Amino acid sequence: MTSEVFVEKKKLEQPPLEIHTLGDRVLRMPAKRVSRVDSEVRQVVRQMLQTMYSADGIGLAAPQVAIHKQIIVIDCEPDEPANQPLVLINPTIKQFEGEVCVFQEGCLSIPGVYLDVKRPEAIAVAYKDEYGRPQTLTARGLLARAIQHEIDHLNGVMFVDRVENKLALNQELGKHGFSAQAVKSVS
Template identity: 40%
Template sequence: MAVTRSPKGRGEVRPIRRLGDPVLRTECDPVRTFDAGLRRLVDDMFATMYAANGAGLAANQIGVSLQVFVYDCEDDLGRRHVGHVINPVLVAEDGDIVVEDEGCLSVPGLRFPTPRYRHAVVEGVDLDNKPLRIEGTGYFARCLQHETYHLRGGVYIDVLKGETRREAMRAIRSAGLS
């Protein structure tokens, strides 16, 4: 797949890896070098996420096995959150468990009821290696949990249980994504 320019002119749109690609199932390495290459990666991730109409994107979804994710989504109060996290650690998942439809750019076209905590806190660093603490509720908390899980080699279908998981696996096989 060819790499194209972002519609905003910043960053390159990269191909998104799909379920079945081993990079999605491998724990990502911590970022140790904070340089222009890392800034380009984050720009490319935003460009790719926006081109695919996503709310978040982990680096391994574009084939880069580094602990980085970007996001642009709202919380349960309608506040928009846009940013990135490098070397994220999910330090809190709490509150009620909410089951809502969830999808993934690496599992295109499929959505399944997925349980997530209503509140999440992620700590990491920014592009200048300065500490970040990001707290989210509602859909934003879901995004923080989803993207952090990607960097550990997980995909949202892993948290599905029972009949929902069986339905997801059938749909994935039918779509040729396994």
């Protein structure tokens, strides 16, 4: 079944939503659960996908565009037209699996900053799809990391909050014009 939320994977001159950046209070507000998945939610998902593709991202959480709902879109293969993006509404990680791996992460809300973050290599996640149907997924590698990164956004946590190398963190943030004061360490 083809979803009505999927959009053409292309950059728009004027993406429909604005991505907020580190230091903006909206990024620190926890998102609310979606009570009913309806056409309004699907419209938000469409706009989030268009905004994510326009910014060359592989994931976007609703709080990054100042929408305080538990909605995430992910596409680890944005250059692959046949690969459909993943829509996760009210996602909950049920289980962490495998090794804890260190991998470089970036974020559309902190452009240009890439730093090492430790996360479990595999997860099991429960969520609702764009039609409100309950789903479960076991994800590994980049997809597992992207889901964990975006779920953090739903809780007001950003990847820089998990960076252990504070010297590298401060240097990278400063180099790209961000304040280290905006980081809220969780490690």
